[in-house]
Amino acid sequence: MGYFLLRRTVGFLATVLTITMVVFAVMNILPGDPALTILGIDASEQALAALRAQLGLNDPVLVRYAAWIGDALTGDFGTSHSYRVPVSELVLERMPLTLSLAIGGMVATVLLALVLGIGAAANHRKSGDWGVMFLSQIGIAVPSFWAAMLLVLLFAVHLQWLPPGGFPGWSDPVAAVRALILPVAALTIVQAAVLARVTRSSALEVMRLDYVRTARAMGYPRQRILWRHVLPNALVPIVTIVGLQFASLITGTIVIENVFYLPGLGRLVFQAIANRDLPLVQALVTLFAVIVVTVNFLVDVIYVMIDPRLKARA
Amino acid sequence: MIALSDVSVGFDGARALRDVTLSVARGERLGIVGESGSGKSMLGLAMMGMVPDAARIAGEIVLDGTAMSGAPERVWRRARARKVAMIFQEPMAALNPLQRLGETVMEPLLVHQGLGRSAARARTLELFDEVGIPDPEARLRQYPHEISGGQRQRVLIALSLTCDPALLIADEPTTALDAHVALRIIELLVRLADKRRMALVFISHDLAAVARATERIAVMYGGEIVEGGPTPAVLAAPRHPYTRGLLGARPGIGGQTPGRDADGRRKRLPTIPGSVPPLSLLPAGCRFAGRCAVELSHCAAVRPEPYRLPDGRFAACHLLGAGT
Numbered sequence: 256m257g258y259f260l261l262r263r264t265v266g267f268l269a270t271v272l273t274i275t276m277v278v279f280a281v282m283n284i285l286p287g288d289p290a291l292t293i294l295g296i297d298a299s300e301q302a303l304a305a306l307r308a309q310l311g312l313n314d315p316v317l318v319r320y321a322a323w324i325g326d327a328l329t330g331d332f333g334t335s336h337s338y339r340v341p342v343s344e345l346v347l348e349r350m351p352l353t354l355s356l357a358i359g360g361m362v363a364t365v366l367l368a369l370v371l372g373i374g375a376a377a378n379h380r381k382s383g384d385w386g387v388m389f390l391s392q393i394g395i396a397v398p399s400f401w402a403a404m405l406l407v408l409l410f411a412v413h414l415q416w417l418p419p420g421g422f423p424g425w426s427d428p429v430a431a432v433r434a435l436i437l438p439v440a441a442l443t444i445v446q447a448a449v450l451a452r453v454t455r456s457s458a459l460e461v462m463r464l465d466y467v468r469t470a471r472a473m474g475y476p477r478q479r480i481l482w483r484h485v486l487p488n489a490l491v492p493i494v495t496i497v498g499l500q501f502a503s504l505i506t507g508t509i510v511i512e513n514v515f516y517l518p519g520l521g522r523l524v525f526q527a528i529a530n531r532d533l534p535l536v537q538a539l540v541t542l543f544a545v546i547v548v549t550v551n552f553l554v555d556v557i558y559v560m561i562d563p564r565l566k567a568r569a
Numbered sequence: 570m571i572a573l574s575d576v577s578v579g580f581d582g583a584r585a586l587r588d589v590t591l592s593v594a595r596g597e598r599l600g601i602v603g604e605s606g607s608g609k610s611m612l613g614l615a616m617m618g619m620v621p622d623a624a625r626i627a628g629e630i631v632l633d634g635t636a637m638s639g640a641p642e643r644v645w646r647r648a649r650a651r652k653v654a655m656i657f658q659e660p661m662a663a664l665n666p667l668q669r670l671g672e673t674v675m676e677p678l679l680v681h682q683g684l685g686r687s688a689a690r691a692r693t694l695e696l697f698d699e700v701g702i703p704d705p706e707a708r709l710r711q712y713p714h715e716i717s718g719g720q721r722q723r724v725l726i727a728l729s730l731t732c733d734p735a736l737l738i739a740d741e742p743t744t745a746l747d748a749h750v751a752l753r754i755i756e757l758l759v760r761l762a763d764k765r766r767m768a769l770v771f772i773s774h775d776l777a778a779v780a781r782a783t784e785r786i787a788v789m790y791g792g793e794i795v796e797g798g799p800t801p802a803v804l805a806a807p808r809h810p811y812t813r814g815l816l817g818a819r820p821g822i823g824g825q826t827p828g829r830d831a832d833g834r835r836k837r838l839p840t841i842p843g844s845v846p847p848l849s850l851l852p853a854g855c856r857f858a859g860r861c862a863v864e865l866s867h868c869a870a871v872r873p874e875p876y877r878l879p880d881g882r883f884a885a886c887h888l889l890g891a892g893t
Binding site for chain 2: 464465466468469470471472473474475476479484487488561562563564
């Protein structure tokens with residue numbers, strides 16, 4: 256296990272390093288002159304040249320990369336061109352909202368999908384199973400931004416139970432949570448539909464196995480067999496998909512935060528790209544990538560925790 | 570302990586069991602033999618109330634004085650482990666790979682017997698000891714993949730004994746094991762059945778195993794019991810052509826070598842011609858018709874009644890009725 260963790264940690268760091276290189280390279284290949292964006296198209300050639308020199312844009316790429324990485328390691332991601340504040344400050348301010356959305360969406364997805372998926376498997380080829388399969392088919396087919404708009408129409412405009420968008424800040428926790436319910440629901444619908452299907456098929460596969468027959472022969476209650484014997488054994492494919500889904504939840508927040516006017520990282524990265532705000536885009540894309548890689552790392556650790564047979568091989 | 574009368578299990582159009590009647594008393598050891606597809610595993614599942622959802626079951630099953638015919642799943646569930654327990658063929662596959670062996674065997678003690686964790690743990694150690702698992706303390710923390718096939722089967726036997734069942738059904742318990750390990754498991758099952766006054770139903774295609782494990786035997790073919798009686802008598806002088814074929818198809822048992830013919834050449838092992846037909850294609854009369862070496866003209870059409878023989882033996886064959 257110790258060796259496994261060491262190997263995975265080295266792999267993790269190598270992946271993050273590679274990501275920073277790719278992000279930096281892509282940002283520098285993309286057309287668009289940050290100096291021109293900052294000063295506007297009416298700026299004089301001298302002013303532009305002065306600003307390029309000040310931003311270090313004339314240095315060789317490797318020098319600029321080294322400077323960026325060096326600063327980043329000390330927590331300094333530069334200053335946002337468009338907001339004129341340190342990038343780290345902006346990111347830290349916006350992060351709680353996006354993480355709440357992503358983690359809330361993931362928790363809701365897992366709970367809903369496990370209950371629906373296990374329920375469908377337990378009622379294989381009965382009405383409950385058909386119902387879950389039908390609903391999940393619709394859930395998969397509906398894009399999350401459209402689901403978001405339908406939710407707003409129904410719960411905010413028509414029923415007026417929840418706010419249609421915006422975020423009141425964390426000082427009023429009840430209002431904050433109310434503001435997050437619809438965005439989380441919109442993110443959850445698609446993800447839970449996919450995960451419920453994965454759960455169902457994985458559980459069905461496990462339910463045919465001999466040890467489930469043993470559990471039945473021991474007269475255990477149905478629910479105990481499902482949750483104590485079937486689910487843990489069905490978990491490996493489920494955890495794999497959850498790991499992948501967390502990545503798409505993070506990118507999903509970009510769309511959802513724009514639909515609901517939520518001041519999170521997703522909306523920030525959208526605006527940063529539109530404004531050619533290079534330091535901000537670099538920092539955000541790197542952050543998203545690091546989050547995804549971290550989740551994949553956790554998924555690998557969870558595999559070993561679930562299945563003792565993997566520990567011997569790990 | 571358990572009595573079945575005229576039990577049939579049908580899937581649409583095909584019958585996996587046809588009018589099976591048998592009973593096993595407390596402390597008695599009954600062997601069920603037959604080829605794959607003869608219905609012997611289905612018979613075991615029927616005694617557990619675990620026939621597949623798609624199957625229809627008819628006939629009487631009386632378990633420990635309670636009529637179980639048509640009983641709902643929840644009644645069967647309460648009978649399982651406590652009245653009737655079952656062990657299966659593949660000991661690796663039959664144990665939950667994510668559970669430590671201790672957790673597996675403690676589970677019924679916690680769930681059914683209402684024991685606390687420490688009492689359940691102590692009882693598990695006793696059971697491990699009873700089924701001959703060495704170093705039980707260390708085994709508690711191990712996983713199924715860490716122990717051998719024979720040890721796994723012992724863990725499953727310990728599991729099946731947790732709630733003191735009056736009847737233990739062992740479906741091919743030794744088939745997946747090495748010969749010498751299989752022998753130890755058979756000895757263990759016999760010892761447990763005698764000591765606990767527990768009825769044992771030993772299902773196997775292995776006649777040598779059944780000969781060692783049981784006092785009475787029922788030979789199955791095509792979902793029916795075609796011959797039955799005391800194990801030594803039936804195996805020594807089988808009366809049904811199918812049982813004869815089954816005995817003839819064994820390689821030398823008990824030191825015999827496959828014989829040589831008059832010219833000194835090795836004789837080929839005799840076999841039963843053909844194979845068990847699919848359930849839906851079995852003849853309406855005697856199910857063995859078509860493969861039988863001594864078939865009469867009416868065998869395929871007319872079903873033979875079980876013909877009673879001395880010493881509590883019976884065989885379902887027209888030849889016996891004809892006085893042959």
